[in-house]
Amino acid sequence: MNAFGYEVSWFDIFFLLVSTLTAIYWYGISTYSHWEKKGVKFMKPVIPFFGNTLNLALGRHHITECHQEIYDYFHEEPYGGWFASRSPLLMVKDPELIQQILVKDFTYFYDRGTTVDIKLDPLNANLLNMTGHRWKALRQKLTPAFSSGKLKLMSPQFNECVDSLCSLIDEKTQKKELIDVQESMAKLATDVIGSCAFGLQFNSLKNPDSEFRRMGREVMQTTWRFKLRTFLRIVSDNLPSLLGVKAMDKSKEDFFINLVNDTMKYREDNRVERNDFIQILMNLKKQDEAMQIDPKNENQVILDEKLLAANTFIFFVAGFETTATTLTFCMLELSQNQEIQDKLRKEVQDTVQKHGAINYDSTKDMEYLDRVISETLRKYPIAGSLIRRCTKAWQIPGAKGRLEVGDRVLVPVYAIHHDPKYYSEPEKFDPERFTEENKRARPPCTYLPFGDGPRNCIGLRFALQELKTTLSSILLHYRVTLDERTKQSMPLKLKPRRVLMQAEQEINIHFTKIK
Numbered sequence: 268m269n270a271f272g273y274e275v276s277w278f279d280i281f282f283l284l285v286s287t288l289t290a291i292y293w294y295g296i297s298t299y300s301h302w303e304k305k306g307v308k309f310m311k312p313v314i315p316f317f318g319n320t321l322n323l324a325l326g327r328h329h330i331t332e333c334h335q336e337i338y339d340y341f342h343e344e345p346y347g348g349w350f351a352s353r354s355p356l357l358m359v360k361d362p363e364l365i366q367q368i369l370v371k372d373f374t375y376f377y378d379r380g381t382t383v384d385i386k387l388d389p390l391n392a393n394l395l396n397m398t399g400h401r402w403k404a405l406r407q408k409l410t411p412a413f414s415s416g417k418l419k420l421m422s423p424q425f426n427e428c429v430d431s432l433c434s435l436i437d438e439k440t441q442k443k444e445l446i447d448v449q450e451s452m453a454k455l456a457t458d459v460i461g462s463c464a465f466g467l468q469f470n471s472l473k474n475p476d477s478e479f480r481r482m483g484r485e486v487m488q489t490t491w492r493f494k495l496r497t498f499l500r501i502v503s504d505n506l507p508s509l510l511g512v513k514a515m516d517k518s519k520e521d522f523f524i525n526l527v528n529d530t531m532k533y534r535e536d537n538r539v540e541r542n543d544f545i546q547i548l549m550n551l552k553k554q555d556e557a558m559q560i561d562p563k564n565e566n567q568v569i570l571d572e573k574l575l576a577a578n579t580f581i582f583f584v585a586g587f588e589t590t591a592t593t594l595t596f597c598m599l600e601l602s603q604n605q606e607i608q609d610k611l612r613k614e615v616q617d618t619v620q621k622h623g624a625i626n627y628d629s630t631k632d633m634e635y636l637d638r639v640i641s642e643t644l645r646k647y648p649i650a651g652s653l654i655r656r657c658t659k660a661w662q663i664p665g666a667k668g669r670l671e672v673g674d675r676v677l678v679p680v681y682a683i684h685h686d687p688k689y690y691s692e693p694e695k696f697d698p699e700r701f702t703e704e705n706k707r708a709r710p711p712c713t714y715l716p717f718g719d720g721p722r723n724c725i726g727l728r729f730a731l732q733e734l735k736t737t738l739s740s741i742l743l744h745y746r747v748t749l750d751e752r753t754k755q756s757m758p759l760k761l762k763p764r765r766v767l768m769q770a771e772q773e774i775n776i777h778f779t780k781i782k
């Protein structure tokens with residue numbers, strides 16, 4: 268055979284093939300000695316490139332099921348090493364060690380370690396992904412947007428959306444139509460975020476073809492783009508960025524950027540002010556402009572139009588599916604546990620009688636409601652796990668090695684919430700686990716649905732208020748029972764290839780009006 272003036276023999280071809288395959292194989296396993304070198308007990312990866320996550324890559328397991336398997340593998344160990352594809356991660360199981368990482372030694376674990384390219388995906392310049400001092404400066408700026416005072420002012424917006432949900436339930440019940448709870452709650456949560464973040468009536472509950480609901484669905488869907496990026500990440504974390512594969516397609520990105528810019532322009536031109544996140548961010552932007560912060564100062568962030576759009580966007584993304592799915596799981600449990608439902612309804616009725624309405628103050632008095640929500644988030648912690656990236660070398664207790672800058676740590680929230688050591692009969696739905704006495708009896712960091720430490724969920728109070736307003740209003744007006752076909756499809760299966768937990772099967776519930 269002749270190529271480029273060379274006489275190529277079959278031996279040359281064979282040699283080239285073997286060298287290439289050996290190089291690929293070597294690259295595929297090149298990180299697998301990471302934990303051995305540090306003297307950390309680890310779960311041996313079986314196949315090059317796939318680490319301990321082959322079932323996850325093949326879509327056989329949800330990510331939480333994969334973490335549960337690793338958690339069980341390490342039995343009584345306080346931590347253990349494993350590999351997400353080629354990437355080494357330390358799973359921390361011991362509650363005291365978790366507290367050390369999330370809270371006490373936070374300065375060693377500032378970041379999440381998500382690989383994002385802000386130039387390629389400008390909407391990724393948000394609080395969830397931001398790193399180092401810029402994250403700290405932005406978090407300080409955004410925290411007041413979630414104060415209890417601001418939340419109290421948003422109460423009428425919550426109630427308005429919940430009223431629309433009740434109208435939708437009435438309409439469907441009269442027509443004897445089944446109610447898909449996940450979809451109804453997603454519509455509600457979209458409208459709540461529309462009203463509280465953008466100050467706009469998204470009308471997902473009233474209009475079945477709402478553009479915002481469609482956008483929300485598309486943003487959270489497992490698209491070919493998501494699958495391609497996941498595949499490229501198996502080879503290398505930076506490959507999607509190197510090949511210019513964006514996280515979101517341009518049309519969706521433009522939709523959100525234009526939505527924020529148009530809303531701001533309308534308010535400035537018409538001197539309109541409202542009680543919502545966009546207004547709070549616009550006011551912060553004005554303050555930044557007046558202070559004339561040096562753009563080269565790495566410890567500061569200037570809230571410009573791009574950053575404002577990215578952070579309003581993250582409130583939309585982080586805020587709607589998390590609350591919608593938590594509401595769905597809570598309704599599922601209440602519809603299967605009539606005694607708990609009755610007890611909760613009695614508390615709601617008594618409190619409404621005392622306060623006259625469902626609002627910020629009256630929901631604060633509903634202690635049992637608080638326990639029901641806590642137990643829902645214990646059994647179904649939507650985010651499943653927490654992740655931190657080491658930002659300063661950190662000695663691993665009891666091991667010879669250290670975590671170096673860039674090493675990542677994972678806290679398996681789902682597995683901890685389902686560990687009989689902390690929660691006996693973990694599959695049982697039992698709100699009594701959250702009486703003050705029972706909470707005190709558990710070690711710290713064994714209940715983490717919103718994370719912990721300075722980098723916990725900034726929307727925690729907002730989410731809880733939305734959950735409380737919706738659940739108390741529903742229970743005041745309806746009795747809920749599980750549809751027979753949904754009952755037969757139990758136990759619950761989780762949708763694979765999703766970052767957040769969501770039921771694979773449709774959850775249909777019957778609503779009976781209380782006279």
Ligand code: HEM
Pocket residue numbers: 394395396406581582583585586587589590593648649650653654715716717718719720721722723724725726727729730
């Ligand atoms: C039931 C509802 C929700 C759950 C279970 C939830 C859960 C979480 C979790 C587990 C984290 C990571 C915390 C950590 O790493 O320690 C997080 C972060 C975050 N959440 Fe939520 N969340 C919810 C609702 C919301 C809402 C309503 C918003 C905004 C309106 C929001 C905005 C954010 C943001 C911006 C971050 C990143 C914070 C930072 O890095 O500083 N979340 N959330």
